[in-house]
Amino acid sequence: MALAAEITASGILMGSIFALVALGLTLIFGVMNVVNFAHGEFLMIGMYSAFLISTFLSIEPLVSLPFVAVVGFLLGIITYYLLIRYLLRGPMIAQLFGTFGLMLFLRYLVMFILGPNPRVLHQGVLIGKSVSLSWFTFDISKLAAAGFSILLFVLVSWMIERTKLGRALRATSIDAEAAGYMGIDTEKMNALAWGIGGATAGIAGGLLANFYYITPTVGMLFIMIAFATVALGGFGSIRGAFIAGLIVGLIMMVAGYYLSQIKLAFVYLAYFLVVVLRPRGLFGW
Amino acid sequence: MLKVNKIEVHYGGVPALHEVSFEVGKGELVAIVGANGAGKTTTLKTVVGALSPVSGSIEFEGVDITEKNTAEVVRLGITYVPEGRLIFGPLTVEENLLLGAFTTSTKEEIEERMDYVHHLFPILKERYKQRGGTLSGGEQQMLAIGRALMSSPKLLMLDEPSLGLMPTLVTEVLEVVARLKEKGNTILLVEQNVREALELADRGYVLETGRVVLEGEGKDLSRDPHIKKAYLGL
Amino acid sequence: MFLEVKNLYKEFGGVVANAGVSFGLEKGEIVGLIGPNGAGKTTLFNCIAGYYKPTSGKVFFKDKDITGWPAHRTARSGIGRTFQIIRMMERLTVEENVMVGAFCRINDRERARRDAQEILELVNLEEQANAHPTELPIATQKRIELARALAIEPELLTLDEIAAGLNPLETIQIIDTLRRIHKEKNLTLLLTEHVMQFIMRISERIIVMAAGRKIAEGSPQEVARKEAVIKAYLGEKYAKGK
């Protein structure tokens, strides 16, 4: 019983963190319908920014979050204007290899500049602290990340589903030409989506840096999970992605407990099965 | 109000419009007619900035909009009801309508216009939460028109608004156009109901293979022998 | 009966698009289907051609029960169709679009090409054979749809708003084309259209639908005089205009 509670608790905890990691992708891939293989690298850059800002300016990692968000935002916008804009003129597959190139580029650019060695944040109010209940020990930094995850999800899904801006974003992704006729500046909308996507990836990275190691290749650990999460949740559904994140977290925890070696296989299999039963994902259009 | 001056438009190097010029004055209803592929849609799309002319210029209220993109043009007050409807399929009818009001802001205005559109096309009210893409062809056309009416354009450009509408609605839509004109709106209309459109219009232009071949008062044109022969099959 | 629709129902969530439609077609007939927007005409076509599974009711074609057959099967059994909202294979040329239709019957590329060329001539598209459909005006694309549907050599052809967006002269031309094809190919035609000059001229018989039901049936003249039809569909103005 205690075991079940422990696994469930850590599943939900990690699940909300996976959801957080996938949030930016939910926007770019789920809502705007653009494949982004470089999402993991956005995250990685977020982690490095948090690391560099906190280490060199000796600031508390939590305080550095706004700066990290700005870095992510700029990264998203720049990516859009220099690359994605052109990819959108081609078929879907162009996005695939364009962003795959971007992924390699960012990963190895960071390795080129900062070297391949792993790093870790040591100073911070959250780092290394835990709360212990009788049956489970919570890592505070993970708890904080999960909290931010919920907060950001509420924020972003409100923005996408309830606001004029969100409507404009969705319209742009459905039919850019028609959106233009409504007076929507589609270029700006796309850039904004990428900016917000980048910013959330940055924040996710900043939070992850509190308990995760940082290397130039760390993005590749998360990218597939993030894709599976978004797709499982269903395209266009922000809430879906969050719930999918929890599901992925739980699967990983249960499978990891009993059969670690193929726990990822269970995640992918789960995606496959869900989508076979519900081709639009759990909550998709 | 709108001055189109000798625009030439190409599709991948192949010319579709040759030195097309026309004008729409404030408060006027101008019709453009022509056979299939004459270049009517191309003309409207060029005005709204979705296509850019190789040469020539377009002026709207004294501002040169030749090089402006669609969003800018729409913000200046030109609304375009596209050919082929271009409904946002996955979005609900409501969301589609609200998007029509993207450039206007106040809640009251939006509500007022929403009421007007619902009054005009009651079916849209019934289908409020249905996804646009699952509407019937005619319903989509109503939605496209309704969406345009949600904005308050200085110039409304309609590309075959009666396409796929049942006869009662064709009449009604044309009446709406007439009423809008009476209210002082400026309208540029492309229609295949050549006779009705020209009778309604203050002035008309006839496009043939990318050239303006005739222009004049709407009523005169509708009695023009060439028109009768080439378009009405009389 | 060549085609028989029996008490067909089709619901989408809460919306009942077809609410018990029944009618029949004899071989060689040209029948028009009219009705207000949203009456359920396209839905009915989709049920016949196998794009939708009817909620209940039956469809018989040449005395075979084809209810719920998938679209490709109804096509092979001889039902051709066009789409209200155009569906082109945009990366194929016009000729190739039509060839794909011909491949439904034959496996020989050269023969398919020849057939395609013949059919394109029939609908006056021979000059556009090597163009890509999206470069062409919408009305032309409708004719490509027609050509493509003809290429499978259907016995029953259902045409959804084939004349929409044509001016009156072009409407007359398409009527001629259709009549010619009807005669040459010994076709049965089921058409829906909101352009009265078209539907009233071409149809031998007209079925009127409203709100998912059949509300009237008869010759064009009969139908045009019916109070219910005028009220629900044609409008006073049209009635007076006649």
Added chain:
Amino acid sequence: MVGKMKAVVGVLKDTFSFNDLPLSERIAFAAFLVFVFFFPWIVHTSYPRVVMIRFLLFAMYGLGWNLIGGYGGQVDLGQAKNVGFGAFATALMITWWGVPFWITVPVGITVAVVESFAVAYPMFRLRGHYFAIATLCVALVWQKLFLFWDWTGGARGVELPIKSAPNFTYMQFGTIGYHYFIFALFMAEFLFMNWFRKSKMSYELQAVRDNEDAAASLGINVTWTKVKTYLITAAMGAVGGSFYAVYHLYIDPRCVMQLDLSILIAMTAMVGGAGSIWGPILGAAILIPLDMYLGALLGGMGFYGIDFIIYALIIMVIAAREPRGIWGIIERARRRGYVLRG
């Protein structure tokens, strides 16, 4: 009888004839064939030969993928699993029982086809991105399973016994031998594609790609058409995998079933231009030497990742400047006026 003969002759004609292509293309391709054929005699160093073999292998992978991805328009990101099936079938049967290579190939194909058939129907209920992610997930599940299973060697992989070359039973040669071996496989697949692109099925597949509803209205069984193609693609991937096994003589699930391999295969076809018979060849001709030479020349220099940075930049530039691949440039130049709508 006569009819049958005629059909066979027709198929043969379609397979070997390039008459429908412009003269310039035919000449360029002939020159290419002559070049590849004499390559080992023109170039005497080893690495270029190795790169050539890898190029031919990826051109072959690309040709196979082009069926489902290019002509079929279904973005399949799981081709690596089929490569893996072929590679493992060959490697395991040779190491366990000493079965001759040529018998292992059909087994590999069968495994790939049967598995693909099993997942194809549910998978083709998905479209676009969904399909892409699903293929990717299925391939990853297989990779994990092969890593997990002990009986396939697990993470340890399989080492094939070395025979004295040349050996036609187990297909082990020197570099030149492998060159002609893969060249022959490549040509076989190429000729198949040459037949395919003119076949009825190719038209049907393209119709399905462009518009499924329209295709169905013309009597095409949409799902079956996609499934069929998916199976052929799977078979072609498996053949490549079998070659890989006897060429490298060592395989493990990380090298033959990796996500990167799936993406590289897709990219090969796309960079060249999907849906054209030349696309995968052009794509492989650009990507493979680029990757191999950048890696060899810059990879060990001590500037971490510089080779990847350059490689990635080139990919991005191609993707941004010509989203339809290199072949897109050529086609567009040729057919002025055809406006692509995205």
Added chain:
Amino acid sequence: AQAGSPKEIKIGVLFPLSGGLASTGALIRQGAELAADIVNDKWPNLDIPMAKWEGIPSLGGAKIKLIVMDHRSDPARGADLAKRLIEDEKVVGIMGCYNSSVTKSVSTVCERYGVPMINSNSTSPLLTRRGYNWFWRTTPDNITFTVDLFKFLEGLVEGKVRGVGKIPREELDDLAIAGEETEYGTTGAELLKEMAPEYGCRVVKYILYAHESPDLTSESQAMQAANPDCVLFIPYVSDVILYMRTFRSLRFSPHIIWGQDAGTVQPDFARVLGKDANGVITRTVFIPEVAIKVKPIAAQINNVYKERTGEDLSGTSARAFTGIQAWAYVLDKAGSTEPKAIQKACNEIYISPDDIIMLWGGINFGSTTPDEKGQNVLGMGMIGQWQWKDGKNVLEAVYPFDYATADMIYPFPEWE
């Protein structure tokens, strides 16, 4: 030396210099390059014979030139690059490849071409069991290291470990094994599992995990739930860092945390974890503290290395150093760059323990068991413990017992 001996002797060096193992590759590269420089140049301050050579003596002072290439952890790429090195670069031999899987495919190529390959860093026992004629390995393999571990545990029970009294056997006999699912991790974990009963230990948890896994919480929980005395890792570096952080967040502290080299031995591991690494023990082949105390030349070379890179030599870089050193000695003994001569030299070589920086009994590829071929029989493992002293981690030796450099921290400290 014969007339016309070459001025330059090329050795191909294949390592992972990108991807997840890039930082490991960097260490190897530094170690290998240092060895080559010491052979090639004059180093009056180093008391190691080869520092005086200025090239290979028997080859007329020919310099060693390393041609380094990145195999990206891909066996196929490794094989292709090996062909380039062998045929185009005309290297005399190959040294590599870290990942056991790549070592396999590259050694196959070498076997094909009849080109000698000396492996310095792959520890999968299988590599020397294939009867290859052109493959030699300087480093001890996992069997040696595993035996070392169990001997060490017995030593704890017997009270042989410095600074720790006799530990009751019950405090040490429940093992949790976590292996990274590659060739290296799987074989390493299996060996541990097989040998545990021989030494009276029980495996209470056996996990193979994917190093691409973004989270290792449940694996850690599973281990914690099994309540083991010793946690034994066969990891790469990033995953073991993640494990340690997760252990801390779970407040999980078994009596012993041991790592099978690759991950736990690297400076990155200690630097990144800081105080959290305190008490982790790792098998290794080189410990700077020992070098300083018992092997002056090792200390000297460690100093040179530290000057260059700012870090002490680690098991990883020291093994690469020794690999190139072995190459130099083999070449010198062969007196020729002919493969056959090198093969013969390899099979007969004996390098004295005084000449190398390791604590080994030297280098001789005599093979320890009959089915083995090309394995260095004189190799020896060590076990070190990371100890947090004055704000940094120091790797102190705890095994072999005679070489212990500090009191062992036992048990692994509770988390704060």
